[in-house]
Amino acid sequence: MKRTLRAVLGAALLMLSTSACGLTVNAALPFEVQPGSIRPVPELQGVDVTVGSKDFTEQIVLGYIAELALEAAGANAVDLTNINGSNSARYALVDGQIDLQWEYTGTGWLSYLGYDKPLPDETQQYEAVREADLERNGIVWLPYSEVNNTYAFATTEAFAEQHNLRTTTDMANYLKQNTQDAVFCVETEFASRPDGMPGVRKMYDFPVTTTKTFGTGAIYSAIAGGTCNFGEVFTTDGRIAGLNLRVLEDDKKFFPQYNASVTVRKEFLDRYPQIADVMAPVAAALNNQEIIELNKQVDVDGRDPVDVAREWMIDKGFIS
Template structure:
């Protein structure tokens, strides 16, 4: 399970080490975890924030990712992110070909082969399937060479569309202000990043797109060093991975308050206002099973299992089965016997479809995953707050926030509008419908009246 309680998304792996987690870096309920991966991401191992980033996936992918990662290490963290993503624009075809190699080689369902792939095609046309591996290797070499030759070179990548004012109007103090917006390398973080980019563009800022940084620690380091000016993050990640606490705070707002205050005091990082988006662990069931058994909460689930153990059929990730911050911990907190139930082990990417298809009655899920909506699943409330809270909001350095307080003013009403239902819908538009995250972000902002399309 990827995001140990710092979990990730599809096919994320909960690493047992207690170091800082990658991606969202979420540690699970009993202590710190490494490697939360967002919907469908590769595992990322980082030796240090400025050293190699090595993405493990199919072997062909990993090889040139390693070269680029090393180049990035020599040039400084977030520099060149966009060049790498442009070179990966054609990867979707190759990833499809590699799918047959087995689940452990697949890109997780939420992972887009370079979130900017769709956007980059606006500028240079589609890459035919027939171009093959040779062209992709050439693209990798060009990207690597560009990073080595262009150390310190700033990205000039911009949105492929124009937006106008809505409730967000041009702010004179932001006119011409350079704002580098970062994100982690999974769907939800991409959407968050583009929401900020579109909103700030409408307010008059000169936005630089630095989204898709691999791993929580890399994105965090880019923020601290000034390679990016703002990035979205999660309270559980901040509390456990960045601030090195081992015990999460059960209440969402109390957890947010604690992270906000401690990170500002210790690291000079400002957390913008609380949002209701909480991408944590939960169990999901089908609509039919929920209705037939009157299930709304995890306590309802536990009561059903104690009454009729034969209905306790679970689809879980490998490590979630045995970790104390996983299934055994849940069973203890909700007082049911884990030995009395049947457990089927799946990769995260298949748990959703296995649950929807009736292979199990309860599936381990992430609460804002778009497949919950697409497959019409019901999320059971963690009413005893066993899992850590992962509320999302924007983080930025104190000096940047003080120099440009208008950024917080622009984003505040957007943060107030976001919730889990909204993010499931937006994530599904990307992961299920195949839409580009930048366009999804813009369309939502237009729909809510924040900006207008041009």
């Protein structure tokens, strides 16, 4: 079975309906996808499934992983990854311009459904957003993965080992005795948001001697280079592995849970319920350690996201 990840004719037709909304179907990249543990599904043979994603590395890699899984099952994956902005990607799903995409439970709960407070337990957060989004918007959340792209503080592995730091509580206790080391690098917004530095300081009760503000990408290198001892990071960023940083566990669960889950419109999943079975083992195989490495290969090593996704799917035996 020789396929392309993107259906050229379908892409051309879809572009006519999506270009007005700023969406662009990506150029075709010929790719052979052979079944592995994901076997052909008769009900999905030749079915066009348009896969979207947001415009950052992790989302694009996850989008390609979904496309490869669907192709192995016999569907015709149309690539609409790399949509500019969370709201645009969400609208594309709700509006039917894409059929499925990976989404984060915390984003769904706080940004799309408009709740003020997250639920600290990841299972409870998933179940709450799954129920509410289905009822309000007809969006189905398939079983979530262990990928949890939330906020945390990080330091270098060397500093963490030297001072026996594994959790945010460890950090707080250390800084109370060593206030000269309470130097933090954070984003400007994080420095003042209630669910950022003010809130987390209140919960963990740690001192801050100096706060330095950076863009998101610069914080990782600032930590690694000694500009600050601690910095705000996203827990699945590939630069964590690339720069040998240690993420400190948010042991009091202050930050929202952002577990990744495939989201699909109910009417589409009702027509093709087999999609849930295809994606279930893929979601189960993903966790923070896996996605950090995949993100690193793109952001640090400079590899193409589709090659990284394909290699992972082969290594896991999902495709051949």
